Amino acid sequence: MTIKAVNEVVAGVKLAKDVHTPLGGLLLQKGKVLLPRDLEVLKAFMVDQVAVESVEADSTRIPTVKSAGQKPSLIFTGSQQGDGTEEAPVRKDLPLHEEYDKTMILVKNCYQSAITGELRMYEVRNQLDNLLKHQQDYHILKFIPRMTNRHDYRYHSAVLCALSSYKLAQWVGLPQKDWMQVAFAGLLHDIGNAKIDPIVLNKPSKLTEEENEEVRQHTTYGYQILKNVAAVNEGVRLAALQHHEKVDGSGYPLRLEGNKIHIYAKIVAVTDIFHAMTLDKFYRNAQSPYRVLEQIQLEAFGKLDPKIVQTFIHKVTALHSGTRVRLSNGSSGEIVFTDSQHPTRPMVSVQGEIINLVQQRQLYIEEVIS
Known part of the structure; x- marks a missing residue:
């Protein structure tokens, strides 16, 4: 286990301890493999440092990027069961x-x-x-x-x-x-x-x-x-x-x-x-x-x-992080964190910017896209 400053943490490492908000709410769970949007959340909550497992101890989980021209996304080798990673949903006619x-x-x-x-x-x-x-x-x-x-x-x-x-x-x-x-x-x-x-x-x-x-x-x-x-x-x-x-x-x-x-x-x-x-x-x-x-x-x-x-x-409102939504101003983004005290007003990442709907009361989620 290593204590690292959030600014030095890269996507793909695994949390060794739970991370909490300044008010004590659970933000990210132990064992969660950090995705880019998780790093945005940590910075938005002004978390200074986190405990992560050493890269050497988990070298099978080095993130790679899809081929050029595609939106970057993390792909991990080895089993992903129970480690907090999320698989892309398969679309089908229901x-x-x-x-x-x-x-x-x-x-x-x-x-x-x-x-x-x-x-x-x-x-x-x-x-x-x-x-x-x-x-x-x-x-x-x-x-x-x-x-x-x-x-x-x-x-x-x-x-x-x-x-x-x-x-x-x-x-x-x-x-x-x-x-x-x-x-x-x-x-x-x-x-x-x-x-x-x-x-x-x-x-x-x-x-x-x-x-x-x-x-x-x-x-x-x-x-x-x-x-x-x-x-x-x-x-x-x-x-x-x-x-x-x-x-x-x-x-x-x-x-x-x-x-x-x-x-x-x-x-x-x-x-x-x-x-x-x-x-x-x-x-x-x-x-x-x-x-x-x-x-x-x-x-x-x-x-x-x-x-x-x-x-x-x-x-x-217990939607997974990464759920795509459309806001009342027409912009689209992904839910990155939902506070149990304000379940209808989560934090949404829009083009790299974290929008806290608790603070920006003039905005609201118009539609859940996927």
């Missing part, structure tokens, strides 16, 4: 998109048949199961449906809420027996909208009080539609009824307080808000997912379950 499209079409049919109360739940369950088999390929901030239009907003929202609620149920520690039912809750939470006048639902201007009252009825209609559906449990029905309730008792339709709101409804409330704001609607363009997460974080104070909100935000 079956997830195919199953997503099938589920979306089925949900659309369900909305049309819900008016008569005839839901094809056996078919829905089989298709949802096929979709969730590929949920490991679903990242909430990265996934983009292949075909979208404003007319299908509610059906996209339903399928995305199913996928996201399924993940969130796992993240908050619900038993496995609940995961599929929570996915059903996400898929069917807005099914009551099938009985609302579409002219009112899609009205581009502010609703009148009477129209607002009509829209709020979708929660009660949803519970009634699902009441006699044997394939779902009571939590799914209550999610349809309660997903607009607030923990401070200010929601609707029953003005329930936190301890009276079903856990499924609390989970769906978070994913519903996220996808409602990040999808294009008739009357509003999609918003930046990172800006939406910040708004959801504000909603956590008295409106949404704070534990569920914090879990959701920290999990979806």
Whole structure:
């Protein structure tokens, strides 16, 4: 082990000890093979020196550069298992998109048949199961449906809420027996909208009080539609009824307080808000997912379950260093560090310059590119 000044450290050496920020947060882990962007991070945090393993002790890891004309990147000989290096992702056509499209079409049919109360739940369950088999390929901030239009907003929202609620149920520690039912809750939470006048639902201007009252009825209609559906449990029905309730008792339709709101409804409330704001609607363009997460974080104070909100935000923003993003000023760069205290405002490297979004509040991440 050798203590070296950061200015003297070169890419390719391995850390012998953890490196922490001045406030004590973990910056880089022991065993991490330093990449060029890691050196930028160390300098940005004004770290003076680090403990590294001697080059002689790890001579098999001498970095080489790809052939001329290509962007330089580190290539290491020997095994890279467990040493902190990152392999380039392999791009492929995902079956997830195919199953997503099938589920979306089925949900659309369900909305049309819900008016008569005839839901094809056996078919829905089989298709949802096929979709969730590929949920490991679903990242909430990265996934983009292949075909979208404003007319299908509610059906996209339903399928995305199913996928996201399924993940969130796992993240908050619900038993496995609940995961599929929570996915059903996400898929069917807005099914009551099938009985609302579409002219009112899609009205581009502010609703009148009477129209607002009509829209709020979708929660009660949803519970009634699902009441006699044997394939779902009571939590799914209550999610349809309660997903607009607030923990401070200010929601609707029953003005329930936190301890009276079903856990499924609390989970769906978070994913519903996220996808409602990040999808294009008739009357509003999609918003930046990172800006939406910040708004959801504000909603956590008295409106949404704070534990569920914090879990959701920290999990979806846990992107690997090197994830490419586009900022609100149009520039593109790579995430190099995410502070757990400010998960929606990481440090981004743009053309060699480190931009700290915590300090530069006028900027935000507009889109996750890859």
